[in-house]
Amino acid sequence: MRANLDLFLTFARISASCFGGGYAMLPFFQRELVRKKGWLTDEELLDLTAVAQCTPGVIAVNTATFCGYRTRGFSGALWATLGVLVPPMIIITIISAFFWSFAEYPWVQHALAGVRACVCALIINSTIRLYRKAVLDLPTFLVFLVVLILAAFVGLSPAILVVGAGLFGLAYQRIRKERPL
Secondary structure, X not given: OHHHHHHHHHHHHXXXXXXXXXXXXXXXXXXXXXXXXXXXXXHHHHHHHHHHXXXXXXXXXXXXXXXXXXXXXXXXXXXXXXXXXXXXXXXXXXXXXXXXXXXOOHHHHHHHHHHHHHHHHHHHHHHHHHHHHHOOOHHHHHHHHHHHHHHHHHOOOHHXXXXXXXXXXXXXXXXXXXXXX
């Protein structure tokens, strides 16, 4: 029970202190789940994030559920999911009661602009760290480059991009086994 409470409190702390959605949570997930708790490796977090991206639902919730399951099975998945959901529900309920009364004030708009810029910086920082772990050779760099171009300029669904990249990885590995370098 203590481990489940730790999962709940860890994800509750992350979700209560993070703004900007699932991608903005990546640096927090890296710090808490990989560096502090040791529940995941960087590679496992990267894999969970990729799977969370292409499954239905919110990335942060999916990642919490997968991490909870990885560490404590079904009960861990339940407690981690509750941990990531409960604080935002409480915070959003409180904010929604007052937000529209204050949304037009310039200081609120300026504060939100600052928060958005901060979230972008956190996402870029997390992306750089994940890039260093995921892009290891020329084939993975080419996958990265193609997916970046397709996502930025073509607007393909992230699910299609993830499945396509996975299929490429399988095909590349098979070809490499048949014709070793």
